[in-house]
Amino acid sequence: MSGVTPAELGQHAFLRGMTEHHLAVLSRACWVAPWRAGHRLFEEGGTAQRCWLLQSGQVALDLHSPGERGLIVETLGPGDLVGLSWFVPPYQWQFGATAVQDTVTFELNAIAVRAACEEDPALGYALLRRVMAAASSRLHATRVRLLDLYGGAGGGQEQP
Amino acid sequence: MTAPAAPVLPARYQVAARLMETHDTVTLDLQPVDRPIPVHQPGQFTMLYAPGVGEVPVSISGTGPGQVLVQTVRAVGAVTRALCACRPGRMIGVRGPYGTDWDVASAAGGDLLIVAGGIGLAPLRGALLAALGQRDAYRRVVVLVGARSPEELIFVRDLGEWRRRGADVELTVDRATAGWAGHVGVVTQLLRRATVDPGRTTALVCGPEIMMRLTARELLALGVPAAGVRISLERNMRCGVAECGHCQLGPLLLCRDGPVVSYPVAAPLLAVREL
Numbered sequence: 001m002s003g004v005t006p007a008e009l010g011q012h013a014f015l016r017g018m019t020e021h022h023l024a025v026l027s028r029a030c031w032v033a034p035w036r037a038g039h040r041l042f043e044e045g046g047t048a049q050r051c052w053l054l055q056s057g058q059v060a061l062d063l064h065s066p067g068e069r070g071l072i073v074e075t076l077g078p079g080d081l082v083g084l085s086w087f088v089p090p091y092q093w094q095f096g097a098t099a100v101q102d103t104v105t106f107e108l109n110a111i112a113v114r115a116a117c118e119e120d121p122a123l124g125y126a127l128l129r130r131v132m133a134a135a136s137s138r139l140h141a142t143r144v145r146l147l148d149l150y151g152g153a154g155g156g157q158e159q160p
Numbered sequence: 161m162t163a164p165a166a167p168v169l170p171a172r173y174q175v176a177a178r179l180m181e182t183h184d185t186v187t188l189d190l191q192p193v194d195r196p197i198p199v200h201q202p203g204q205f206t207m208l209y210a211p212g213v214g215e216v217p218v219s220i221s222g223t224g225p226g227q228v229l230v231q232t233v234r235a236v237g238a239v240t241r242a243l244c245a246c247r248p249g250r251m252i253g254v255r256g257p258y259g260t261d262w263d264v265a266s267a268a269g270g271d272l273l274i275v276a277g278g279i280g281l282a283p284l285r286g287a288l289l290a291a292l293g294q295r296d297a298y299r300r301v302v303v304l305v306g307a308r309s310p311e312e313l314i315f316v317r318d319l320g321e322w323r324r325r326g327a328d329v330e331l332t333v334d335r336a337t338a339g340w341a342g343h344v345g346v347v348t349q350l351l352r353r354a355t356v357d358p359g360r361t362t363a364l365v366c367g368p369e370i371m372m373r374l375t376a377r378e379l380l381a382l383g384v385p386a387a388g389v390r391i392s393l394e395r396n397m398r399c400g401v402a403e404c405g406h407c408q409l410g411p412l413l414l415c416r417d418g419p420v421v422s423y424p425v426a427a428p429l430l431a432v433r434e435l
Contacts, residue, residue, distance in 0.1 A: 075343045150279075
């Protein structure tokens with residue numbers, strides 16, 4: 001694992017537009033973490049002490065139940081934030097996550113980031129806006145999937 | 161019978177091959193028995209007639225040797241069920257081609273982004289093949305496909321060939337099943353990662369209307385010019401020659417003014433409850 005400069009962090013889509021000062025604070029709690037395909041980032045129910053900004057590769061969020069294979073609920077790719085639960089009490093993962101490709105991430109110490117947000121509400125607000133945007137985008141995508149859009153005819157054909 | 165005497169008279173075609181794409185979707189290779197219908201452009205549709213059952217509009221997915229028409233049909237009603245059930249040797253009626261096309265050539269010099277949802281890939285297949293046939297004329301050719309599940313993806317057998325010929329193909333499904341290692345989520349989520357230059361992109365979009373609206377909205381947010389976004393609209397096409405009015409959408413008769421419509425024309429019509 002190696003450190004990340006504020007400039008490198010600022011290039012990530014999730015943090016784009018953040019002030020240099022805030023990037024510098026975050027960079028002190030951040031390092032580069034490459035993962036092989038198949039690496040398990042976290043388990044449902046675990047304590048959310050880290051989060052990741054995806055640089056390359058792909059991570060799948062999943063749910064497991066006894067005797068059944070894991071259900072992938074969503075996959076995340078470059079530019080995405082992996083993990084929302086670290087930002088919201090009780091800081092417990094709601095899903096599991098696995099790198100499904102060789103993946104490079106910026107890994108952040110969520111405890112340190114939360115402490116920095118408590119100290120500096122402006123940083124907290126800047127991060128809140130970004131986390132909310134990510135959560136809103138995923139909520140929107142989930143709603144669209146609930147519509148089961150592909151069930152209709154489409155393609156110029158007769159209606160059921 | 162020889163040639164169709166009028167644009168509404170079906171030509172006889174024989175099913176030369178039938179390939180199951182999914183549990184409810186088949187691709188038919190249709191061989192002309194007499195004179196074939198006129199040459200089509202990617203995006204246009206034909207009216208396919210199942211003898212004794214009825215007629216439906218079906219987009220053309222491509223052509224094959226010997227003026228074979230390739231058409232992909234999903235069984236959702238009586239006529240499409242009858243068409244899907246046609247085995248090689250069966251005779252059906254074909255008239256057309258009708259409507260507007262994707263005008264793929266106008267995208268030359270820029271990036272071509274093809275976004276398909278479900279069976280919406282069928283009308284886009286011809287456009288993609290046309291672009292790959294002139295691959296050097298385009299910068300990036302990116303194909304994004306969404307489906308309900310991996311089992312409902314169509315043209316899976318073609319994906320390797322499309323990639324080999326220079327297309328970036330990305331798939332996503334709403335619901336993953338065993339063995340699926342690809343993306344899970346809506347197709348619009350792939351747009352942000354598409355390696356195209358938005359300002360120089362022509363986007364061809366086909367799928368359920370809500371999916372097309374959301375895709376177009378996302379494309380505009382990314383910086384793709386509205387005039388560079390084309391979508392394929394369908395209504396109840398009956399005559400194919402803008403006489404009966406069944407396919408009216410506001411000021412458009414989609415069998416003539418569509419199915420391919422530029423987004424600036426389509427956008428005001430897509431969110432209106434009653435037209």
